[in-house]
Amino acid sequence: MTKNLKIIGKPTPKIDANIRVTGEAQFGHDIQLPNMLYGAILRTKYPVAEIISIDTSKAKKLEGVKCVITADNIDVNNISYRRDHPILKKGQVNCIRDEIAAVAATSKEIAQKALELIEVKYKVREGIFDPFEAIKEDAPQINHFIDGKYPNKNIAEHFHYEHGNLDEEKAISKYIVSHRYTLPRVTHCCMATSNMTADYSKTDGKLTLYSTTQVPFLYQRDIARALKMEPSKIRIIQVVIGGGFGSKLDMYPYEPICALLSMKTGQPVQLIFSREEEFIASPTRQTMIYDVTAGADENGRFTFRDVRVTLDNGAYTSWGATTPFVMMQTFSSLYQCPACRFDSTSVYTNNVYAGSFRGYGNPQATFALERTIDMLAEEIGMSKSEIRILNANFKGEITKQGLHFNTCGHKEALETVIEKVKGHTHPLVPSQEWKTKRYKRGVGYASMLHVGGGAKIYPSDGCGTTLKIDPFGYLTIITGSSEIGQGSETVLAMIASEELGIDISRIKVINTDTDIKPWDVGVHASRTSFVAGNSVLGAVKKLKEKISPKAAQLLKTNVDDLIYEKGLIKSVINESSIELDKVVRAIHFKEPGELCIDTYFFEPSSEFADNEFKGNVSGAYAFASQSVEVEVDTYTGNVKVLDVYVAQDVGKVLNPLGLAGQIEGGVVMGMGYALLEELIVDKGMILNPNFHNYKLPTAMDVPGIHFYPIETEDSLGPYGAKGVGEAPLIPTAAAIANAVSDAIGVQIDSLPVTPEKVLRALEEKF
Amino acid sequence: MLSMVDFNVISPESVDELILEIENNQSNNFRFGAGYTDLLLELRKQSGPKINVINLSKLNDAKFSAIEKTDDKIRIGSLITAGELVKNKEIQELFPVLHQAANSLASKQIRQVATVGGNICTASPAGDIATALVALEAICEILSTKNEIREVPIKEFMLGVRKTALKKNEILRSVVIPIIYADTKIISDFIKIGTRKSMECAIVSLAYHFLLDDDGIIKHSGIAIGSSAPTIKFTQGACDFLIGKKIVDFTDDDKKVFADKVLEYATPISDIRGSEWYRKKVLHNISKSILE
Structure with a gap:
């Protein structure tokens, strides 16, 4: 890394800063589509109850109400990775978030009024709110949709990991401490509340979702499974996201509900949480x-x-x-x-x-x-x-879990903060x-260790990038990765600017549309700069393989002697130079008559953990x-x-x-x-x-x-x-x-x- | 969750118009709107019949919207904002407790619109400005539709949570704080207990205002506690305990006796902001601290 860097490492304002501070950015709350309806969800009054009956007749009669759905008039699959979560609940409710019915109406006020007109009869039941109570053998089963993976009916998930000889190490321990710690339930508090605008076309059966997801391709698959649709008929357009922090990694009931309301009415439907609803019905950190x-x-x-x-x-x-x-x-x-x-x-x-x-x-x-x-x-x-x-x-350490610390700043970090x-x-x-x-x-x-080079959890931890240089010398980066406020599109533009010598003001980043952008697993595990950054580097390399020979030919020099700088391609040998856009035009409009466009997919070299959870996953x-x-x-x-x-x-x-x-x-x-x-x-x-x-x-x-x-x-x-x-x-x-x-x-x-x-x-x- | 009660807004510009509107609305459901920092939240939570909001922000009347000082008192209009109180130099010098209380209310943004009248008439046991005014033994000046003024000591004005001595044909016009001149020294401050530095509703609060003579002897003492009982309490017994004594003479036992006397007025509840135990404990601790 002795290369003299031009923009990498220099303070660079976010390329989306202007639209964010001026209010021009289109958050989900700002979307207005022709004939758009407003959705609202009726949630349970009680955390645990039997639902005796749901009467939506009065709500349906209210002027302006276009659609009321309950579990009885939708055809869907359960959601969540354990498939234990019905989108709308019938028969019983199990927590205070539970969705019972949803409406679409011509105004937010009418939608709200319609919810008040839905009559639900409950038989309130005692709940179990303590995991130590729930795990007892005689506790009643809480979730009735699980697959029986575990013998105890209330166990949702179990992990066991071990390495080394615990008994031997205990025996040589002169000091042993034991303690119990309790961690609270906290929530993301995203400034933009959960929102979605769904637009279903009854003509061609395509569903467009203006969504805040941070994992658009996994989301496309999840929505498709929930709604029994073909994934490719679903187009995810990511709106400007007012805070993610991991909250948009999963799909929650409100999202397929909003889509269903649009599918039933054939009109766009927008569903936005109030702040109170956001606190009650959006995910939390695990307690x-x-x-x-x-x-x-x-x-x-x-x-x-x-x-x-x-x-x-x-x-x-x-x-x-x-x-x-x-x-x-x-x-x-x-x-x-x-x-x-x-x-x-x-x-x-x-x-x-x-x-x-x-x-x-x-x-x-x-x-x-x-x-x-x-x-x-x-x-x-x-x-x-x-x-x-x-x-x-320490550097070079291979931990007993199989993590390879090729580089490791732990000791230096500790020494620094102790000194400071x-x-x-x-x-x-x-x-x-x-x-x-x-x-x-x-x-x-305190110290911490976290993956810093992606995480091999899904079948692929990769990211695709398409680069396109237009005849005017502007670069478009079409990346699979997503911007959720973390600054990734700026970093990707900086990387491309560094490598191609194109000023960052001439770089556009396209990253919001699953119909256009190449695959990426999504924003999680602090992976975007590493994985999407490497993907951009790979795409740059391929693109240069197209541009450099032409530039070398025009400059009468060798490919190896070229540098890309300030919009020019220069020869370090004969000091001649040519504008990048001229080379692009030469390739495009003359011999060989090609577009300056290329695509690359980067897959990190990490490995999957084995069935003992060992392996170099990042x-x-x-x-x-x-x-x-x-x-x-x-x-x-x-x-x-x-x-x-x-x-x-x-x-x-x-x-x-x-x-x-x-x-x-x-x-x-x-x-x-x-x-x-x-x-x-x-x-x-x-x-x-x-x-x-x-x-x-x-x-x-x-x-x-x-x-x-x-x-x-x-x-x-x-x-x-x-x-x-x-x-x-x-x-x-x-x-x-x-x-x-x-x-x-x-x-x-x-x-x-x-x-x-x-x-x-x-x-x-x- | 989105629902908001339907309301009309009426904006009188003079006291005559105001009186007329209050009279006109005697058989209606109506509320006064000044800074709206509490009222908007309330309206959002309510449903039911339409509400008429008598908007006071266009009212042009010095008694409602000025701070006037004479030799023996300061009159504060009920439309004075917390921000205006904070900026007022005379209040800062004469009544540091009120300055501090106003300055610890919510956040700077909210202080620019929240009013003295609103803080009092909301009759929250946690009202910051109201707690300071109780310590200062302020007098409420109440205007009726007969265009007459009725005076009520502030500790008798707030009757319980969201309950005041105001009749339906009355409005709080102003509060008056008597100026008792100290020979030398004012010891006066507002202690607000919360978990963060702004946007807090007091878990407990303590307002105190002592006047000392040349020898350091306490000649006057006013102490009030907030968020410790259904209403803000003036702790007469604790005030009396201090009169004629010097702070430097207090032993640790005296401080404890004093704190115990403050606590006699505290009957706090346990809620999500703090338990009864915590409120009492911390009130005892900070009561002692003001004599340290």
Whole structure:
């Protein structure tokens, strides 16, 4: 990577920044189609009930109502990867999100009025809201659509992983700690609420969905399966997405419902969630209970981890149930660990179900592991920084789970944040004064490991790119990847600009239409810069193989002597040059009479995990460490985060501006998870479905965030880059909890660390 | 979830017009609209018969929309916004507790529209400005359709959650805070307990305003607590405890006795924002803290 880079690594504003800040961007809420109807969904009044009857006759008679659907007048398949989720429910409801009926009407108000006119008779039943109750043998079956994969009727998903000899490692462990951790239910809080506009043509049987999905091709397949259609008759057009964060990785009932309303009426139908509905009916981060036992030898080297996780699956299954696939990597491979057993069970309850959320289980796993490491350090009497550096991962390490760390910035990241927090401006209150001082300060550390080069989960982890240079020298990148605000289209344009010497203002990125763009698995696993970036590089290479011979011919030089720069192709030998567009025109309009267009598909060299979940599933791995200083008010229990120091192995900085946005946004999201956010649920009801009582951090709460990129230049990444999107959120809550624990000398074992929990902990201590 | 009650808007521009509109609406369902920060949310949640909103934002009357200082009092119009209170230098100097309370209300954006009258008439036990005004023993000036003014001490104005002493033919025109001149020193502040730094509804709040003489002896004391009972409470017993004493003389035991006296007025509930235990605990702690 000694190449002198022109735009890569330089702060570059997002190419979609202007339309976003001026309001020109077309979000789903802005779409208006001719003859468009408005859809609305009737949800259950009670989390658990038998449905005795549904009477839609009054709603149907209301003027302006075009269509009312219930489970009885639709022909569909169940959804979710476990196929355990009916789109509309009949006979019984199992959680407060349950969809019973839907209407399409000529206005939102009429649609709403129609919902009020639908009469549903319920027989309310007792629910089960605790996974430990639901897993008991005598508990009634909650979900009746499962396939009997597991002997216990309320188990939705189970993962078991192990490596090393647990008994031997336990035997040589001088120090062993055991602890239980409880992680809350939080939600994405996307600024744009869930939305869809469906447009079905009865003439040709084609369905166009203006959707916010972040996985358009998987979505096309899922919608087709749900609606019993041919996938290619479904066209997904991705609108500007007002926040994804993993929430749009799965398909939820409202989406096929909206499509069905359009199919029944033959008119476009738009369905938009209110904020309250968004809180109640959109996915959450998986709530779970961790039981962790871990050991260290006399020198502080980690020996084993024995982990049992119980996940509250909710009433149906979504991707939340598969988060153990990611969590087990943290336990098997973050810091060196000779023996590990990880066992997770996702249990059906009558609570709302979880989807995927930035970090995919990793913030929960990292919290449990990093809290345990602090407890081990205390047990040993070792410093919390030293024990981490001693056990840190290293370059060239092949973990027992089979992850290959070709590059690894773990130790450097740790050393950086340990050093930086030492030099902080806030003097620590001397420990002898702790008993008398109102404000106490503490420092906490945490690291994280996450895939950074895609994740081999689906049959393909690839991404296709088509490049087209027009006769005027402008480049169009048609990429399979999607922009959900993470800045990927800017990075892809930067890569193409770097390689072809075309100014970024002359590059267009087309990435929103499944009828046009080549296949891509979607936005997840922090993969887009790595996979789509490599795909662009591959396409550039192919395109240059077409352009360079012509340029060499025109410049009377060799192909190897050409450089692409500032819209020109230059010969480094005879210093002659020619405009790129001239070469394109020569190829197109003269000999050989071809378009300057080419397509490339990049598939990462990673491998699938075997049936023991072992294998090198990613092309690269990202590491990050954070150190946090907090101040705890022992009178009120309030925790003030003073500074967060972030050192992250990003491989290579592609766009410093975009990267800073990811880091700052991630840290603030992690801080919300640590201190404020929780969907409060009582017997299946959500008690705070609004921003008034669901506490998202505001700009006023943002601490000092200090970022130190670690550039390890991974040979497989574009210019050496790795995935960065999820990492900044993952260790934050763990580091904050560790800092609070350090400040007040009590163990923090659940999130969020509310003022009340802090005061109670202090009360119990003194 | 989208439904919103249907409403008419009437916008009187003078007190005469206002009185006329109130009279005209005596048999209707009507509400006053000033900053609309609470009212819009309420209207969105409601259904039922049409509501007439008497919009006060076009009303042009100094008594409603000015801050007037005389020798012995400050009159604050009910249409004064929290943002205007924050900017007012005389309030900042004379009544720091009110300045701080106004400044901790919701967010800067909301403070530009939320009004003093709205904060009082919503009669929330968590009202920030209202809690400060209770500590300052403000007097509510109520205008009736007879064009007469009735005076009610603010602690008697708020009767319970969303319940006030206002009759249907009355409107809160202004509040008056008496100025009691201190010889030397004012100790006055508003402590709001919440989990984040803005956009908070107090879990508990404590408003206090002490006037000290040259020797540091407390001559006057006003203390009110918010979010601790069905209405904002003036803690008379705790105020009396301080009179004639010096803060520097208080022992840890005195501080505890004082905090206990504040707590005598607290009958908080447990809700999703905080438990009864937490509210009492933290109120006790911050009560002690003001004597430290």
